[in-house]
Amino acid sequence: MAHAHHPSFAHEGGHEGHHDLEELRKFGFWIFLITDCILFATLFATYLVLREHTAGGPGAKEIFEMPGVIVETFILLTSSFTSGLAVLALNAGSRKGLLGWLIVTILLGACFIAMEVTEFLKLVSEGHTIHSSAFLSGFFTLVGTHGLHVSLGICWITALIIQLTRHGITPVTQRKVHITSLYWHFLDAVWIFVFTFVYLMGVR
Amino acid sequence: MIDSIKDFVSWFFVTGDPLIYGADVSIVLTTVAIIFVLTYFGKWGWLWREWLTTVDHKRVGIMYIIASLLMLFRGGVDALLMRTQLAFPDMKFLSPEHYNEVFTTHGVEMILFMAMPLMFGLFNIAVPLQLGARDVAFPFLNSLSFWLFFMGAMLFNMSFVIGGSANAGWLSYPPLSELTGSPSVGEDFYIWGVQISGIGSLMTGINFIVTIVKMRAPGMTWSKVPIFTWSVFSSCIAIIVAFPVLTVTLALLFLDRFLGAHFFTMDGGGNAMMYVNLIWMWGHPEVYIIVLPAFGVFSEVVAAFSRKRLFGYASMVFAMLSISFLAYFTWLHHFFTMGSGADVNLFFAITTMIIAIPTGVKIFNWLFTMYRGRISFETPMLWTLGFIPCFVVGGMTGVMLSAAPADFQFHNSYFLIAHFHQVLIGGAVFGYFAGLYYWWPKIFGFKLNETIGKWAFWIWNIGFYVCFMPQYFVGLDGMTRRLSSYGWDRGWWAMNFTSTIGGFLMGLGFLFQVWQIAHSIKFMEKDTTGDPWGARTLEWSIPSPAPLYNFATVPVVTDRDDWWEEKERIAAGKAPKAKPALEPIHMPKNSSIPFIQAICWFTVGFGLVFHWLWIAIPGFIGIAATMLAHSFNYDTDYYIPVDEIKRTEAEAGRIV
Numbered sequence: 104m105a106h107a108h109h110p111s112f113a114h115e116g117g118h119e120g121h122h123d124l125e126e127l128r129k130f131g132f133w134i135f136l137i138t139d140c141i142l143f144a145t146l147f148a149t150y151l152v153l154r155e156h157t158a159g160g161p162g163a164k165e166i167f168e169m170p171g172v173i174v175e176t177f178i179l180l181t182s183s184f185t186s187g188l189a190v191l192a193l194n195a196g197s198r199k200g201l202l203g204w205l206i207v208t209i210l211l212g213a214c215f216i217a218m219e220v221t222e223f224l225k226l227v228s229e230g231h232t233i234h235s236s237a238f239l240s241g242f243f244t245l246v247g248t249h250g251l252h253v254s255l256g257i258c259w260i261t262a263l264i265i266q267l268t269r270h271g272i273t274p275v276t277q278r279k280v281h282i283t284s285l286y287w288h289f290l291d292a293v294w295i296f297v298f299t300f301v302y303l304m305g306v307r
Numbered sequence: 308m309i310d311s312i313k314d315f316v317s318w319f320f321v322t323g324d325p326l327i328y329g330a331d332v333s334i335v336l337t338t339v340a341i342i343f344v345l346t347y348f349g350k351w352g353w354l355w356r357e358w359l360t361t362v363d364h365k366r367v368g369i370m371y372i373i374a375s376l377l378m379l380f381r382g383g384v385d386a387l388l389m390r391t392q393l394a395f396p397d398m399k400f401l402s403p404e405h406y407n408e409v410f411t412t413h414g415v416e417m418i419l420f421m422a423m424p425l426m427f428g429l430f431n432i433a434v435p436l437q438l439g440a441r442d443v444a445f446p447f448l449n450s451l452s453f454w455l456f457f458m459g460a461m462l463f464n465m466s467f468v469i470g471g472s473a474n475a476g477w478l479s480y481p482p483l484s485e486l487t488g489s490p491s492v493g494e495d496f497y498i499w500g501v502q503i504s505g506i507g508s509l510m511t512g513i514n515f516i517v518t519i520v521k522m523r524a525p526g527m528t529w530s531k532v533p534i535f536t537w538s539v540f541s542s543c544i545a546i547i548v549a550f551p552v553l554t555v556t557l558a559l560l561f562l563d564r565f566l567g568a569h570f571f572t573m574d575g576g577g578n579a580m581m582y583v584n585l586i587w588m589w590g591h592p593e594v595y596i597i598v599l600p601a602f603g604v605f606s607e608v609v610a611a612f613s614r615k616r617l618f619g620y621a622s623m624v625f626a627m628l629s630i631s632f633l634a635y636f637t638w639l640h641h642f643f644t645m646g647s648g649a650d651v652n653l654f655f656a657i658t659t660m661i662i663a664i665p666t667g668v669k670i671f672n673w674l675f676t677m678y679r680g681r682i683s684f685e686t687p688m689l690w691t692l693g694f695i696p697c698f699v700v701g702g703m704t705g706v707m708l709s710a711a712p713a714d715f716q717f718h719n720s721y722f723l724i725a726h727f728h729q730v731l732i733g734g735a736v737f738g739y740f741a742g743l744y745y746w747w748p749k750i751f752g753f754k755l756n757e758t759i760g761k762w763a764f765w766i767w768n769i770g771f772y773v774c775f776m777p778q779y780f781v782g783l784d785g786m787t788r789r790l791s792s793y794g795w796d797r798g799w800w801a802m803n804f805t806s807t808i809g810g811f812l813m814g815l816g817f818l819f820q821v822w823q824i825a826h827s828i829k830f831m832e833k834d835t836t837g838d839p840w841g842a843r844t845l846e847w848s849i850p851s852p853a854p855l856y857n858f859a860t861v862p863v864v865t866d867r868d869d870w871w872e873e874k875e876r877i878a879a880g881k882a883p884k885a886k887p888a889l890e891p892i893h894m895p896k897n898s899s900i901p902f903i904q905a906i907c908w909f910t911v912g913f914g915l916v917f918h919w920l921w922i923a924i925p926g927f928i929g930i931a932a933t934m935l936a937h938s939f940n941y942d943t944d945y946y947i948p949v950d951e952i953k954r955t956e957a958e959a960g961r962i963v
Contacts, residue, residue: 112827125442131517134547138509142551145588149559149570150580155574157571233568237576240568258931262938275941 125278132282136289139252143293147300150241154305158236163305166231168222172302175218176294177251182211183291186284188266201280205264208250209286212257219250237261242301249297252290259283311568324405326388331468360897362446365750365853367453367905368431372743373779374457375425379817381464382416385409387814390774394807396792396800406791407474408493412467414477419501420460422597422731425739427456427511429600430539432746434515436846436853437533439524439862444517446895447937448510454905455507462912463500466493471914473497476789479560481571482577482693486564492916495564499912503905505550512546515539526844526864533844533868534617535742537624538603541631542596548635549592558587563917578647584821587638595634598730599627601738602669605691608741611842612676612688613680616868619672626665626672633662641713652711659709666702670695685840690741693768701726704779719789722782725775732771740820748834752852756830760822767816774809776951777802835960843868850959856892856947859956889948889953898943904933 154163184210192200223243226232233243263279269275321327345351358366382683388409392401401409419587435443443449467470473493475484484494519540523532532540560582562568569575571582609615617623639655656812682688704726708717717723748754781802786793793799837848845862846853863884866872877883907929914923956962 115445127517127521130521131445131513136514137549138513141548142555143556144583145552147557149585152578152581153570153576157568158574158576192434209614233566235575237569237572237578240562240570240575240577244562244568244570262935266939270941300688 112194125264125274128278129285131151132285136285139289143248143296146245147296150245153237153241153298156237158238160236160239161231162238163242163301166226166229167302167306169302169306171218171222172298175215175222176298178215178218179294180185182208182215183288185211186287190280190284193272193277196272198267201272202264202267205260205267205280209257209260209264212253212260212287216254216257219246223228223247234291246297246301249290250294251295256283256287256290259286318471321471325783326405327468338537355899356801356897359902360450360893360899362442362450362897362901363855364431364446366434367449368428369750370453371424371428371431371456374460374659375421375423376426378416378420378424378460382413382421383814383817385413385416387810389413390790390807390810392650393793395802396803397795403791404474407789408472408603410789411473411476411497415463415497415501418477418593418597418731419454419504420463420739422735422739423504423508424456424460425743426481426542426597426600426735427452427508429604429739429742429746430511430515432750433742433846434518434523434536434539436749436849436857437536437844438519438522439527439845439858439864440518440522441857441861441892442895443514443764444522445514447898447901447943448514448903450898451901451904452507452511452514454901455510455908456504458905458909459502459504459507459912462503462909462916465913466496466500477554478590480586481560481563481577481582482573484560485572487572495561495916498557498564499916502554502561503908503912505553505557506908509550509554510545512550513542515543516547519543524862524864527869530621530868531864531867534606534620534623535603535844537602538599538601538606538627541627542599543594544628545596545634546629549589549596552585556582556589559585561915565915570749581870583642583645584638587641588635591641592624592631592634593628594727594731596732598738599630601694601735601742602627604742604745605673605694605736606669607842607844608687608691608745609676610868611745611840612685612691613677613682614841614930615676615680617672618675618678619668622668622865623672625666629665630662633658633665637662640709640711640714643711644718649711656709656711660706661700663706663709670699685744686755686757686764687840688760689742689764690744691839693764694733694737696740697729697768697771701729701733705730717782719787720782721778721786721788724788725778725782728775728778732775745840746846748839748851749837749846750852752834753827754832754834754839755827756823756832759826763816763819763823766819767813770809770812770814772805772809775813777806777809781806787951800900805811837959838870843871843921845870850956850961854955854959856894856952856955859889859952859961860886880888882933889949891948893944893946895944896942898937898939900933900937904930906935 185204187203189208190200192204226239231239233240260283263276263283266279267276320331345354358370361367388401388618389406392398392406430450431443435441470492473479473484473489473496475489475497476495479494479497482488484497486540519532519536559568559570563570563572563577569577571577571579573579606617606623636658637655639645639651640659643652643655673691684692704722708714708723708726744760781799782795784799784802786797786799786803793803834851837850839851840847845864848862849858862869865884873883907926909924910926910929912926914920
């Protein structure tokens with residue numbers, strides 16, 4: 104690949120001696136996602152161990168309100184779809200389409216976060232806090248960590264949108280779009296597990 | 308007003324112990340001396356440009372090594388304080404409370420702030436050079452990793468004079484480490500010091516995996532990768548799987564302490580054994596993370612100093628990878644006594660015994676490499692030879708401990724202490740010393756004095772056995788760990804006293820090493836060949852010290868020990884490999900962001916330790932701002948022109 108960032112200090116065996124620097128960074132991000140996967144796995148394990156430890160307080164069945172959670176789920180799944188459309192627009196070389204779909208994605212992400220914060224605030228106002236029981240400690244930490252990841256993703260994509268308006272589509276911004284999109288899909292997949300193990304198994 | 312300031316100061320600073328006052332004075336004096344020297348010689352700019360903002364893997368490696376040797380000194384002093392107390396149990400040299408703080412600090416320092424950085428230092432120095440690469444995959448991230456480690460270590464070390472040290476053991480088990488058991492800020496210093504440096508370690512793991520997978524020189528297929536690099540690869544796999552668990556575990560403990568959550572508390576449905584499981588899911592892979600690269604060093608050294616190809620390369624690689632896999636399935640052997648039931652204990656006993664097999668395979672590989680080799684006994688080889696018997700004994704006692712029913716007797720006794728010191732010192736530390744002596748000329752361009760090095764080796768080794776062999780027996784006699792005093796009627800004194808003598812001998816060995824380094828800097832035996840040991844891998848094909856860009860032209864690899872084969876070809880009168888014409892070299896620019904961001908992390912940690920959000924929040928803002936600044940910076944690289952490469956190579960006596 105011939106572009107401005109001539110990656111001559113990156114190379115791989117068997118090739119001509121040059122390896123694409125941006126490919127290297129994408130690969131690094133995949134490895135990072137493995138570590139993030141394990142981070143969530145640890146939180147899931149902790150939650151599942153402590154799920155029944157309600158210390159005499161309310162359990163999942165009593166406090167979860169499914170309609171809101173289902174709406175949240177659909178919003179996040181849709182945002183994953185629009186993030187995919189952003190990558191398709193990128194591949195088609197359409198900066199306008201790319202920016203548009205990225206903005207839709209972060210707006211949907213922001214709706215998701217707003218709903219989650221509302222859910223948390225409602226629980227707290229009813230007296231169900233992280234302090235109440237091991238079950239709630241696990242719940243707030245697991246779901247909150249996911250929410251924190253989504254919030255970070257929103258900030259990150261916002262920064263990327265500004266960079267795209269400044270630099271246009273270059274190998275660097277292209278790689279950044281790919282990586283944020285990977286990250287976003289990953290959070291979506293984690294949410295499926297949150298939805299299943301925390302909410303569906305909780306109210307069963 | 309004055310009274311409230313007085314109250315604050317006596318709470319904020321650790322007071323009341325003459326040892327601590329002495330430390331306060333020496334910290335102030337050292338700081339003043341450093342500032343004076345830097346100002347007097349006008350070196351601030353140099354420090355900033357050449358070191359604090361560098362992204363060069365060799366310099367990052369040197370900084371890791373310097374930091375780790377300082378931590379070795381502090382951890383070593385802690386060890387000697389404990390040994391002094393145990394040699395004279397009635398002298399009340401340390402109070403029981405102080406003793407708790409000292410053993411906690413000793414463990415954390417030695418594993419996390421000595422072994423890890425010394426290992427990362429060797430990664431940084433050797434891996435890109437062995438691969439024929441110009442740097443690691445992510446030089447910016449590499450610098451950030453170092454500074455996160457450094458700031459985490461400083462935060463932890465600070466607790467010694469400010470706020471008070473952690474005292475709940477090196478793994479900080481709840482419920483003791485919960486707010487009810489440890490109301491002081493010591494545990495929070497532990498949590499944030501380890502957390503911040505742990506994030507750095509995790510990123511190093513990612514960085515080196517990508518480097519090894521993607522940046523090997525052309526022609527270096529997996530079966531031609533140098534064995535040390537393979538060991539780094541297997542260690543990094545264990546890092547990326549294990550360290551996220553540590554991050555979560557510490558975060559949960561902090562939530563318990565900070566927000567009153569109930570993960571590991573005794574009330575509210577918490578489960579303290581959950582913590583012990585989680586921390587060892589990280590902690591057990593961690594010991595293999597530390598020891599695998601040492602195995603890699605031994606394998607390089609034994610081949611180089613036997614002038615023979617490493618015996619059983621493939622089995623060595625397989626053994627290391629299987630260790631990094633199996634390491635994840637043995638954690639429960641640290642607490643067979645928890646009462647998980649016979650079936651669970653049986654599973655972990657068997658996995659523990661199985662993991663000894665690949666380790667045993669390696670011992671035979673080293674022995675067969677030496678068999679009929681032309682062995683010479685320079686210091687790297689001496690440490691390797693010292694390692695083999697030491698690790699065999701340490702490994703055997705490990706297998707004894709792995710038998711769950713027997714472990715109920717050994718558990719938490721000095722037998723265990725002797726075992727893990729024997730594998731960690733005899734395995735990891737000896738390995739790092741061997742690696743440090745081996746690669747020293749490559750990094751610094753001069754050799755270390757061999758005579759003083761041999762003295763250091765023998766004093767260390769004799770000291771080691773004198774110190775730890777009696778501990779096995781005193782452990783079998785019933786002495787438990789973390790005991791600050793014991794009665795004379797126990798009959799433990801003679802062995803404890805002997806052990807203390809050994810401890811001080813090891814301290815003397817360390818002083819010899821310091822003397823060796825100082826002496827060698829003064830008398831500067833320059834390495835002009837670039838290959839002082841007659842070694843085998845690519846790093847020895849370039850001048851010492853390695854130039855900024857490492858390789859003037861990217862090497863093309865055709866053999867496993869490529870440099871050795873090249874030398875053989877030249878000796879046989881054949882033409883050396885043709886080198887391509889010089890091209891401008893693409894390099895990453897220095898960056899001040901890693902250093903600044905790490906200071907922000909330090910600020911966050913410090914603020915959260917004292918629950919002072921007015922300090923923590925600006926820190927968080929700083930982290931976000933530096934991350935964005937890096938993301939928006941598109942001017943991150945430059946080219947070294949051909950003329951400059953020619954000049955540098957000519958100065959090193961190479962014609963290109």
